[in-house]
Amino acid sequence: MERPGNVVEVIDAQYGGILSTTASVLVPCRVYSISGGRVVTGGTTVDVRLARSGGSWRVTATHPAQPGPAAKQMSALARRVLANEQILLPPASIADVRSGQVHDSVLTAMLELAKTYRIGVSVIRSGHPINVFGTDRPSDHPRGRAFDTWQVNDQAVVSPSTSRTLISAYMKASEAVGSYNVGGPVMLSGAAYFSDRTHHDHVHAGFRA
Incomplete structure (x- = not known):
């Protein structure tokens, strides 16, 4: 384009x-x-x-997206996320991290997941609907308490050729690093997991704080 x-x-x-x-x-x-x-x-x-x-x-x-200005001083966690070659961030998500508006829970989770996986992040905070689409419930994304992964180990979540075992393992790993609300294309057993049409093409990980 x-x-x-x-x-x-x-x-x-x-x-x-x-x-x-x-x-x-x-x-x-x-x-x-x-x-x-x-x-x-x-x-x-x-x-x-x-x-x-x-x-x-x-x-x-x-x-x-409207990520806002960069913080005068970034946290050590934010600097580690931006420097980690296993975490692939699009421009708006880079700006989100630099803004200081992404919670430590999200930054820590990405760093922990990056010890095992190469993660392609699509959305963190800005650019996401304010409310869960079609509802009046606030989304965790604009509050800096969630991130979406579109690619795991360079494999697109939506691709039929991507192993469902890989995606399931990544969803379980997301819950293990603190996510209370993990959505994706695979329906796993447990209160933390969900699957629907919206999440057939990415893995969502939301955090309470």
């Missing part, structure tokens, strides 16, 4: 929610532009809203 003077690279597209006639698709992307003869890399995550009419869907709104 290109615009004059820049190129947009879509990293992933996952559901933020899907109902019978409305949906939210979250699109983390990188933007490359030329400034002063140099290539400058930026990016965002866009919450794309769609409505269904008959057999087709149409875009009704787009909501770019």
Whole structure:
């Protein structure tokens, strides 16, 4: 996808929610532009809203992420997450971590998971719907208490060729590092786990604090 003077690279597209006639698709992307003869890399995550009419869907709104300014001083945990090559973050999630608005529980969980897995994160805080889609319940994401994983060990969660054993193990590992609310494409037994249409393409891990 290109615009004059820049190129947009879509990293992933996952559901933020899907109902019978409305949906939210979250699109983390990188933007490359030329400034002063140099290539400058930026990016965002866009919450794309769609409505269904008959057999087709149409875009009704787009909501770019608003991560806020970087904190004057990042925590040691935040610096470790940003430096960890096993944790792949899109631009908006990098900005979330730099903002200081991501809870230590999320940062610690990602670092622990990265000891075993190479994790491709799609969304942390900004760019996600404020409420759980289709409800009035606040989502853990905008409060900095959740993150979504679209890729495990370089394998897309949504791909039919990705081992369900791998995804199940990753979901269990997410619960083991403190998540009270783990959603994904596999329905596991236990109070912490859930599965639905929205989470067939990523693993959600939410935290109470």
